[in-house]
Amino acid sequence: MSLLLALPAAVGLWLVTGGRALPVARARITTAVAAALTLLLAVATALSDSSVDRPWLPQLDVRFSFGVDGIAVPLVLLTAVIGVLVAAHAWVEVPEGGTPATFLGCLLLVEAGALATFTARDAVLFFLAFELVLVPMWLLIGRYGDRHDPRARTDASQRFVLYTAVGSTLMLVGILALVGWAGTSDLRELAGGAGAALTHERQLTVAVLLVLGLAVKVPVFPLHTWLPPAHTTAPTAGSVLLAAVLLKMGTYGLVRLPVATVPDGFTTISPVLAVAGVIGIVWGGLVCLVERDLKRLVAYSSVAHMGFVVLALAAGSDTGLQAALFANIAHGVVSALLFVLVGGLKLRWGTADLASPRPALRETSPRLGFVLILGLAATLGLPGLAGFWGEVLAIYAAWAPASSRPGPVFVVCAVVAAVGAALAGAYALRVARLVWIGDRPAPGAEAATPDTDGVEAGVLGVLAIAVVLLGVVPGPLLAITAAASAAIGGSP
Template identity: 85%
Template sequence: MSLLLAVPAAVGLWLVTAGRALPVGRARATAAVGAVLALVLAVATALTAPSVDRPWLPELDVRFSFGVDGIAVPLVLLTAVIGVLVVAHAWVDVPEGGTPATFLGCLLLVEAGALATFTARDAVMFFLAFELVLVPMWVLISRYGDRHDPRARTDAGHRFILYTAVGSTLMLVGILALVASAGTSDLRELADGAGAALPPGRQLLVAILLTLGLAVKVPVFPLHTWLPPAHTTAPTAGSVLLAAVLLKMGTYGLVRLPVATVPDGFAAISPALAVAGVVGILWGGLVCLVERDLKRLIAYSSVAHMGFVVLALAAGTETGLQAALFANIAHGVVSALLFVLVGGLKQRWGSADLAVVRPALRETSPRLGFVLVTGLAATLGLPGLAGFWGEVLAVYAAWDPAPDRPRVVFVACAVGAAIGAALAAAYALRVARLVWVGDEPDPEGENPTPDAVGVEAGVLGALAAAVVLLGVLPGPLLAVTAAASAAIGGAP
């Protein structure tokens, strides 16, 4: 467990400090070794479930405590796999803005912070790990982002810092109130009843603070406005980490903190959270119907898809929790696939403007065209692909919520979410018409779009295979999360 956290952190820190002057080849090789070792350690951690628990700040009863369970294991593996893929993508594209070593080091530092977040068993350690990601992600957005519009890049970096800092402040106040009231910062003890023993008023206050703070990272409507600029500006690897890993830290935090530790307080605010999630689903879908920038469109689709995760969590049942956990992983894989693809298209075309008429992608670049159709089909929730199970289970959970939830509100939310799924089909088909079908074929080859080859094809192929595998075989992931979901989620 200690090595899992130390390897990407140490390699990443060395690359951005002592090794920042490395030539690009050696920087890539060093980062690749760190990412592969982290993946091997993540697999070993998933198989053996090790843990570490040592005093760190005895005066404050804060412990260096890390471990995994059925909720953490899928996210640890997802983070490690995405870490390898974004480092591999550096063989395709290392953006300008700084040294290659600094870019690759920041990727590993983001991975290290996410791994620590998903394995932390102490509430204070969770907060520290959560914050570790902030600086390297800001560097990726503000220094290595799109060079065409410096003002937009600066604005996106400032929004990311401002929103995340405000959300983190609310979360910290909530954690301190929870720990001070319960007398422990151990997440296991808090989930076993120490948090639920708080008076109802204190539970409600803690739930509001924690949920608002974490909702910024998810993001939940209307706290989502930092995400589209960040995605539009960030380099491809940064967008992949942001969508596939960082957003999952917010939903994971919701599960570990308000859902598990102050269940009565969370139940009181769950109707408002469910409504916000559904508004995000509908708002994101409507924006995607008219958005011209393809990368920004994928960002708004993330807002919509994370709305399904929030809705499922708010339902308060074991089914809802499993739906949220499955949709979390599915969105990570699908969004990573689409951002790698769109980043490649933007690099080839010079922009991602859907208003520009281009030759049919299916004709000029059949591999990229196939991956695009696969990603869009998963986005609209086509059965047999990863996006289907999380969304259908989320709607089912909202239709039959926990007994302490207002059924009328949640049934209305289930209907709204179903309408949002129809909007997803509409905007996915719009993108397919504009990009995959495109204009007339280009027999003269005047406007070629080079197809994916080599490392890029390998990265896209791995993600596309994961999208299909999760759709065809959802059972293993649901089985991994079943026991932990039963312990937290309450009645099925």
């Protein structure tokens, strides 16, 4: 466990500081080796159930405590796999804006912070790890983002910092209140009854602060407006990490903190969270129907899909919790696939504007065309692909919520969410018509889009296989999260 956290952090910090003058080839090799070793350590940690627990700040009763369970293991493995894929993608694209070593070091630092977040067993450690990710991601967006529009890049990076800083402040106040009132920062003790022993008023206060702070990171409507500009501006590797890893930190935080530690307070605000989630589902789908920028369209689809995760969590049942955890992983894989694909198309076209006529991708670039259709099918929740199970189980959980939830409210949310799923089909078909079927190119436009090969084809291939496996064989992932979900206390 200690090596899992230390390796990417140490190598990433060295690349950003002392090794920032490394030639690009050596920086790539260093990053790839560190990411591969981190993946091996993640697998070993998951299989051995490794953990570390040492005194750190005895005066505050804060311990250096990290470990994994059924909820953390899938996210740790997802983060490590995505780390390898973005390190490999650096052989395809290293954006301008600074030294290549600094860019690659930021990727490793984001991975290290996410791994620490998913394994922290102390509430204070969770917050510190959560914050560790923000600085390297800000650099990825602000320094290595799209060079075509400096003003948009600056706006996106500043909005990212502003929103996340405000959300983190609310989360910190909530964590301090929870730790102060409960008398412990150990997440296992808080989930085991120390948090539930608080009065309802204190639980409600903590739940509101934590949910508001974490909702920014998920993001939940209407706190989502930082995400589309960040995705549109960020380099491909940054968008992949942002969608597949950073957003998962928000939903994981919801599970670990308000859901597990202050269940009565979370129950009280769950209808509001469910309504916000389904509004995000519909709003994201409607925006995708008219959005012209392909990368921004995928970002808004992320807002819609994370709405299903929030709805499932708000339902309060064991089914809802497992649906949220499965949808979390599924969205991470599908969004990574789409952002690698769209980033590659933007690099080839010079723009992601859907209004520009394109030659048919199915004819000029059949491999890219196949991956596009696979990603769009997974986005609309086609059975047999990763997106199906999380959305279906989320709608089912809302239709039959826990007895402590207001049934009519959640039934209406389930119906609205189903309508949002239909919107996903509509905007997926729109993209397929414009890009896969295509149109005759405008005068002077390129006659064809170069097809994928080499490292890019390998990255897309790995993600495509994961999308299919999660859809065809969902049982192993559900089995991993089953015991931990039941321990949190979800109702049947």
